[in-house]
Amino acid sequence: MIRHTVAFRLKHARGSAAEGNFLRAACELAKIEGVQKFECLRQTSVKNSFTFGLSMEFADEVAYAFYCDHPEHTAFVQQRWIPEVEEFMELDYVAHAP
């Protein structure tokens, strides 16, 4: 299992129609084959400047790469993410047994 997450802050005003429109478009990514446990999240810690998050899981690197290269994902990045996101950080996780 690979958990792909991204914390981000939009250029749009908090609670604006544009914010909701962006997030609903982001949620469409859940429909891409191989995406599991897709979550739209609000970031609530005051210890960073991000306001939202997305989290999803993939069975393996092949499924993750299929998502990254999928035309619906790349179109979303070009048409929505780059123009509308102010800042972001991607964090990917796998289980670790120390």
Place this chain on the structure above:
Amino acid sequence: MIRHTVAFRLKHARGSAAEGNFLRAACELAKIEGVQKFECLRQTSVKNSFTFGLSMEFADEVAYAFYCDHPEHTAFVQQRWIPEVEEFMELDYVAHAP
């Protein structure tokens, strides 16, 4: 549900005994009352400098505050986290339906 996460990088060498010792001590935090779905994670994205992560969930703000103020947590922060962690970022999430 509140998901409390922290991404971090240790001062210890990758794969060292000190690294394992720290992570096993961190896993003991899972035993604090109210901690749910505790996960020890390895951070794998090359787009940031963090190498590990912890994730846990709390039913509500009361349970989260109980954890934060718990003597086993505050002792861990003072005795292990501050001396052994090079850098970290906390991200907290709640579900968001746009």
